[in-house]
Amino acid sequence: MLRLIGLALISVLMLSACTDMVSELGQGQHSASRLYRIRSSDDSAIQYRMLDSINALRKAAGAGAVELDAKLNAAAATHSRDMSVQNRPWHFGSDGSSPLDRVKRVGYSGEFRGENISETYETEIVTLGAWMEQVDTRRVILDPKATDMGFSWYQESNGKIWWTLVLGSRS
Numbered sequence: 001m002l003r004l005i006g007l008a009l010i011s012v013l014m015l016s017a018c019t020d021m022v023s024e025l026g027q028g029q030h031s032a033s034r035l036y037r038i039r040s041s042d043d044s045a046i047q048y049r050m051l052d053s054i055n056a057l058r059k060a061a062g063a064g065a066v067e068l069d070a071k072l073n074a075a076a077a078t079h080s081r082d083m084s085v086q087n088r089p090w091h092f093g094s095d096g097s098s099p100l101d102r103v104k105r106v107g108y109s110g111e112f113r114g115e116n117i118s119e120t121y122e123t124e125i126v127t128l129g130a131w132m133e134q135v136d137t138r139r140v141i142l143d144p145k146a147t148d149m150g151f152s153w154y155q156e157s158n159g160k161i162w163w164t165l166v167l168g169s170r171s
Helices: 002-018 040-060 070-086 099-105 124-133 135-141
Strands: 111-120 148-155 161-169
Touching (some): 111 135, 124 135, 135 161
């Protein structure tokens, strides 16, 4: 089973080569010569690329597909922005809210299943690869009870991206 997941992850990472990269000089904030810059017109493409990638990994692991959920997307977007304001990747909001609190606030009626977060300059697919390498974040992605997914980000002017993935299951 791990072999299938590994093969699926390699396939997904190969597809990430198709993402649009913008060439920029590092400005003391990031030393790489190429910076992944997200345009507002890329929003839905990025969300569906992540959805397709996660569903491929879930299928390889024997879990059912998840669907994008607008309320979970809103919870993820709020937290991504808040992590940037706090300048730290962690699961608690600046108001002390937990992931469960944020999911309730947006009116999601299902059960909260898990949240993955990241602070990076890398693409969403590279971030997914990093999440799959860790037992706890991989467990969230492959949770067999999950049916819904929210995924969003906030990119700072220096290029740093704050990613948030939220999974839930319909009641």
